[in-house]
Amino acid sequence: MDFPPWMQRAIQARLDEVTVQIEHDPELSRVRGETDKAFEALFASQDVEQTPEYIEWENLYIVSKGIENERLYMQGLRDGIQLTASLLGQSMLVERGNESD
Secondary structure, three states, X not given: OOOOHHHHHHHHHHHHHHHHHHHOOHHHHHHHHHHHHHHHHHOOOOOHXXXXXXXXXXXXXXXXXXXXXXXXXXXXXXXXXXXXXXXXXXXXXXXXXXXXO
């Protein structure tokens, strides 16, 4: 099922809005700061993948991506539930209007 263009634009606009909110999330900013510091320390040595700095950076990167993905998922879930409830509500109003005819 393809969504109409206006709905695709609305979904994209909401995704952009949520992405901006997540980008400014204090917890994610803190973790990203730690990730950036660990990444800088990573290149101070020769054998990068075997260093504790790399392992620390990799762990922090995974955590930051996990937080970001969790926030995106939860907001998408909330938006989907809200959209579904709204569409069902509209559908019920239309059905009630048709029954009274």
